Amino acid sequence: MSWWDIIAIQPMINIIIVISDFLFNSSGLAIIALTIIVNLIILPLTMKQIRSSKAMQDIQPKLLEIQQKYARDKQKLAQEQMKLYREAGMSPAGCILPMLVQMPIWIALYQAIIRVLAATPEDFLGLGRYLYNWPSIYSILPLSNRFLWFDLGVPDYYMALPFLVGATMWIQQKMSTMPSPDPRQQQQNEMMLWMMPMMFTFFALQFPSGLALYWVVSSIIRIGIQAGIAGWGGLKPRKLAAQAKVKKVV
Secondary structure (H helix, E strand, O other), X not given: OOHHHHHHHHHHHHHHHHHHHHOOOEHHHXXXXXXXXXXXXXXXXXXXXXXXXXXXXXXXXXXXXXXXXXXXXXHHHHXXXXXXXXXXXXXXXXXXXXXXXXXXXXXXXXXXXXXXXXXXXXXXXXXXXXXXXXXXXHHHOOOEOEEOOEEOXXXXXXXXXXXXXXXXXXXXXXXXXXXXXXXXXXXXXXXXXXXXXXXHHHHHHHOOHHHHHHHHHHHHHHHHHHHHHHOOHHHOOXXXXXHHHHXXXX
């Protein structure tokens, strides 16, 4: 096995199997539990990313004003932008760095779910090389792929889970997307709002439903965290947002 298998995929596979033993041998409940655990572990990074994104959205009007004022002076533009970031107490990398740190965790969890579900006999035989030499591990296998009316080892062609993937991801994207005074930026925001959910819905139709379940649970957790830290964001009606702003000024 590669170093990635040893330090990332193998531990997650065995954790899923052990957790399922406490959850009625249900791979679905084990995936939900592990997704929650992973999100709790990376919660500080998630909170930092959300706060950085919100701070970046808050300074967009001032940033656009600076870009228009110093459009012909690139050096002055860069200086004023960095000054604005410092005054806001943020860094542009603050939105990206936490996400990059999280990516290996998400990839390992995805690969572990694919392997532990073992949709075919060949996949089940290949799973053996990832298992720890614990007698209890072998007594738990094979896991049941049934969760509610889903077979987590195959794609959900009834579209229930893919629809939930797209819907929860759209809500998450909408919450973190605020109107921009820059028309080009607003157009990009609108494109990303629909492109990401549609892309992951398509993926959910191609991959085993266990992965779709993981995406749904992750999005629901992120929606809760986003609402708690930054509010409902783009989901909040503009009329209500304007009233709230007027009240704040008064």
